[in-house]
Amino acid sequence: xxSRLPLAGVLRLGRPxxxxxxxxxxxxxxxxxxxxxxxxxxxxxxxxYTMAGSLxxxxxxxxxxxxxxxxxxxxxxxxxxxxxxxxxxxxxxxSAVVLVAVGAVLAxxxxxxxxxxxxxxxxxxxxxxxxxxALFVPxxxxxxxxxxxxxxxxxxxxxxxxxxxxxxxxxxPERRATAAALNxxxxxxxxxxxxxxxxxxxxxxxxxxxxxxxxxRSTDATPSSTAPDTHRAxxxxxxxxxxxxxAPSDADPAPLRDWxxxxxxxxxxxxxxHLAGVDSELAPHPGPLWHRLRPLAPLALRxxxxxALAGYASLALGIGRPYWALVTAASLYQADLxxxxxxxxxxxxxxxxxxxxxxxxxxxxxxxxIALVLCxxxxxxxxxxxxxxxxxLGSVCVTPMALLITEFAGFQQPGPLIAERVxxxxxxxxxxxxxxxxxxxxxxxxxAERAGPRTLAATGSSRGRHPDQRTGNTTEGVRP
Numbered sequence: 001x002x003s004r005l006p007l008a009g010v011l012r013l014g015r016p017x018x019x020x021x022x023x024x025x026x027x028x029x030x031x032x033x034x035x036x037x038x039x040x041x042x043x044x045x046x047x048x049y050t051m052a053g054s055l056x057x058x059x060x061x062x063x064x065x066x067x068x069x070x071x072x073x074x075x076x077x078x079x080x081x082x083x084x085x086x087x088x089x090x091x092x093x094x095s096a097v098v099l100v101a102v103g104a105v106l107a108x109x110x111x112x113x114x115x116x117x118x119x120x121x122x123x124x125x126x127x128x129x130x131x132x133x134a135l136f137v138p139x140x141x142x143x144x145x146x147x148x149x150x151x152x153x154x155x156x157x158x159x160x161x162x163x164x165x166x167x168x169x170x171x172x173p174e175r176r177a178t179a180a181a182l183n184x185x186x187x188x189x190x191x192x193x194x195x196x197x198x199x200x201x202x203x204x205x206x207x208x209x210x211x212x213x214x215x216x217r218s219t220d221a222t223p224s225s226t227a228p229d230t231h232r233a234x235x236x237x238x239x240x241x242x243x244x245x246x247a248p249s250d251a252d253p254a255p256l257r258d259w260x261x262x263x264x265x266x267x268x269x270x271x272x273x274h275l276a277g278v279d280s281e282l283a284p285h286p287g288p289l290w291h292r293l294r295p296l297a298p299l300a301l302r303x304x305x306x307x308a309l310a311g312y313a314s315l316a317l318g319i320g321r322p323y324w325a326l327v328t329a330a331s332l333y334q335a336d337l338x339x340x341x342x343x344x345x346x347x348x349x350x351x352x353x354x355x356x357x358x359x360x361x362x363x364x365x366x367x368x369x370i371a372l373v374l375c376x377x378x379x380x381x382x383x384x385x386x387x388x389x390x391x392x393l394g395s396v397c398v399t400p401m402a403l404l405i406t407e408f409a410g411f412q413q414p415g416p417l418i419a420e421r422v423x424x425x426x427x428x429x430x431x432x433x434x435x436x437x438x439x440x441x442x443x444x445x446x447x448a449e450r451a452g453p454r455t456l457a458a459t460g461s462s463r464g465r466h467p468d469q470r471t472g473n474t475t476e477g478v479r480p
Contacts, residue, residue, distance in 0.1 A: 034047075107303055174231075175234070177208075184205040216235055329428045
């Protein structure tokens with residue numbers, strides 16, 4: 001069991017993303033105006049609904065802007081849909097048993113859709129957090145349109161925040177992806193030339209090249225003589241990274257790194273000659289959504305079962321907020337049992353440290369509503385700035401933020417809040433892991449794929465192997 005569910009490395013800190021500050025600043029820019037407006041109006045009790053829309057700004061930061069516009073719009077619609085179902089259910093019944101069941105089904109649907117569409121971090125957890133919390137807030141049918149209107153308005157603002165950087169750097173995401181592919185290829189060539197084990201650098205290069213291809217494909221441009229100059233120049237640079245991946249011993253890292261430096265920013269993309277007989281193969285379009293959802297049925301069942309059992313266990317223990325246990329269970333499920341176990345360990349460690357942070361922070365937050373709002377904004381920034389290093393580190397900020405959000409409707413005694421959060425974290429993690437064992441994971445298929453395009457076979461490229469990333473196993477993004 002220790003070899004299958006290891007502890008070593010689970011809490012190790014990784015390097016931050018190159019753009020770690022962008023989602024951190026975006027979420028602050030998206031959350032601050034609605035919350036400050038509600039503060040000025042004396043209606044902080046409505047902040048949960050504006051937060052629903054504002055947190056959509058966490059998504060799609062690595063996507064080109066045309067693709068980001070579509071992705072953010074779908075995320076906002078998905079957020080509003082889950083929130084609408086939760087509010088309607090809450091207005092029709094106060095049965096905690098029914099509310100937990102609805103929350104579990106919503107969590108399963110959100111998990112399956114986020115994985116099938118590969119929306120990326122923060123995945124389903126933010127959606128599940130909002131819909132599950134809304135289920136347990138007293139509601140009446142006449143107030144639902146207004147609450148949804150607040151969420152929609154905040155979501156529209158979040159969409160603008162997410163798209164705003166495109167005014168200054170319209171090709172920023174594609175450029176970053178191409179630069180990452182070039183730097184990874186250079187590192188692989190250096191490792192190969194120095195006689196070091198190049199397995200890790202090869203895997204990193206395969207991943208970076210695939211990400212760069214995907215970025216270009218999502219721009220909806222075609223690699224032809226009529227394509228935009230920037231798109232065509234970036235594509236040729238990706239080909240150079242692919243060639244270096246196929247024959248690293250013959251590649252010179254220096255020009256690869258030099259091209260990577262030039263690609264960043266708004267400088268002209270360096271033009272490199274087209275390599276005759278070598279064409280880039282852009283990532284294929286995904287199949288119909290239904291075809292991508294079918295293999296995820298076991299994952300959806302596991303999520304529904306784990307969330308339901310976690311919520312009911314919390315109710316049996318007399319916890320007033322069973323949705324915390326439900327969300328904890330929903331946050332665990334990854335590509336296989338070992339990864340799910342690791343996420344559970346990270347979740348527990350981060351939440352336990354987070355409640356200690358909350359205990360230290362709450363005297364300051366209770367000095368006034370403005371202090372409460374500012375603390376939440378600082379925690380939003382901290383969560384997004386740190387979670388890319390490791391999930392548990394970001395959770396240290398996410399946990400007190402979630403606890404402070406519950407106080408927007410009025411200050412509460414910190415002792416009961418801390419106790420309930422600790423119990424719900426442990427219950428959600430234990431029951432969620434049990435459900436992952438009961439409902440077996442679909443056997444992961446590790447496919448052999450070419451590191452470069454088909455034509456690179458002529459250069460002597462070998463087939464690279466890498467795991468299927470359909471499940472969206474990531475460590476970035478807010479995880480309430």
